[in-house]
Amino acid sequence: MSVPLVTVIIPSYNHCDYIEASILSVVAQTHPAIQLIVIDDGSVDGSQALIDALAQEHGFTFLAHENRGVCATLNRALALAEGEYVVTFGSDDIMLADRIERQLAHMVQHPEVGCVGARKHIIDGQGRRTQSASARERVKSYSFPELLRKAKAVGAPTAMYRLQAMQEVGGYDERITLEDFQMSLRIASLGYRVDILPFPVTCYRVHDRNYSRSYRRHFRNDLMLLRAFKAHPDYLSGRTEVFNRYLGAAIKMDLVHARKMFSRLPLTYWNRSTWRRYREYCLAVSRSKFPFWPSKSS
Secondary structure, eight states: OOOOOEEEEEEESSOTTTHHHHHHHHHTOSOSOEEEEEEEESOOSSHHHHHHHHHHHHOOEEEEESOOOHHHHHHHHHTTOOSSEEEEOOTTOEEOTTHHHHHHHHHHHOTTEEEEEEEEEEEOTTSOEEEOOOOOSSOEEEOHHHHHHHTOOOOTTTOEEEHHHHHHTTSOOTTSOOOHHHHHHHHHHTTOEEEEEEEEEEEEEOOTTOGGGOHHHHHHHHHHHHHTTTTSTTHHHHHHHHHHHHHHHHHHHOHHHHHHHHHHSOGGGOOHHHHHHHHHHHHHHHHOSSOOSOOTTO
16 A cells, blocks of 8 residues: 655745754654655745755755745645645744654545644744643544634644645635635635644744734734635624634734724624623723823824
8 A cells, every 4th residue: 555645845934043943853754755845935044045955965845936925835835746635834843753644644534624733832932842732632623614603723833734625725815925724714615624633743933033923914814814705604703703813912912903903893793702802901901001092182
């Protein structure tokens, strides 16, 4: 019986300090059949020379182009993918050694699953583990309505996809500049199930230069993605959950923006989580020295 080929795609952008560890974690996987494609998206920090040297040493595909954004970069790599399964991976994250082997086994056993995620550890910029994810008891399985209603994303650090499913949705929508939410939701909309395995497979790095630190960009992109499903009965629930998710970040980082977000969500759409966020907001405002409501003259 042949061993399934898995394509691992790493889009790299200004992660010179982290890209080597990311690549080597793929090279060290226990699964023997991996096609690794690394595409640099216009880095200016010396990443390209480092990746080129690693490509010559380990024999993977390395390409570079001007800055196009992560989704355009992923689409270029998808055109080169030869594996039946695809992993898109951050250039600053680290895979656990048996990550691909364990996720692949689940995908092979469950042909109805188009995307599988898992849990993740958190590490800092120096690679120190700051949060450990313990194993849970069972796999969580989601249909499209469940994903939409909960606005649940399978994050890129843990996602494995069926290439056929990615091709069926036409790859990544390049108008949406972030990849995590869109691919898992669009694959599920075709009837595939999305599963979350109960154990960690990745060390996700949190540092000052993370793409994901920009909550406003995530917020805009998630709302844009959901508009494609506006006619679905679970759309409004999903939209409310997107607001709830990013209100947490706004309350911590920008109370003025948090107020604007609350004003964009009609009270009839608020749920228990929204009210909890509002209580958090009111408490944060009461502790602040600055006014957050416009004066009558403004």
